Amino acid sequence: MSLSNEEILGLVAGVCTTIAVIPQIKKAWKTKKVKDVSPGMFAILMLGVGLWVVYGIVQNDLPIIATNGVSLGLNSVMMYLMIRYREK
Template identity: 75%
Template sequence: MEWTDVLGIVAGICTTVSVVPQIRKAWKTKKVDDVSPGMFATLMVGVGLWVIYGITQNDLPIIATNGASLALNSFMLYLMLRYRKKEK
């Protein structure tokens, strides 16, 4: 394995797990009013495009890390939709 592969995997892991503290907080507190659904939706489009790019390049680290990131961000978006306060 080349050092650039290791670099890509470590970078992908960092980006992927960056959302975990937000998911954990939302799960525990059931509060998501300060979280932007637009930001997560845009991020999901971006990582989805990275997955497609990784497939076209046959690059497993890009596919795996961005695929995991897409799943985690999708779950966060689900929590935002589930726990958001209804407008009065």
């Protein structure tokens, strides 16, 4: 299977946006501090990424489904950490 330049561009963009949250997850996991991370921003981001997954399903576009599905999972981990480590 050969990928077009557009598909490669889409995959690279998807991978970049998917892995962008990993440093924040690692920092929150290590320090257990999430005071300065906005849960509202992550909630909106998760909504948008979830809608991208739905769009990918409607368009039958596996790269969109895969990258945004992983991104939704990673952002869910971050949201869990924000809930778990929030200051009471």
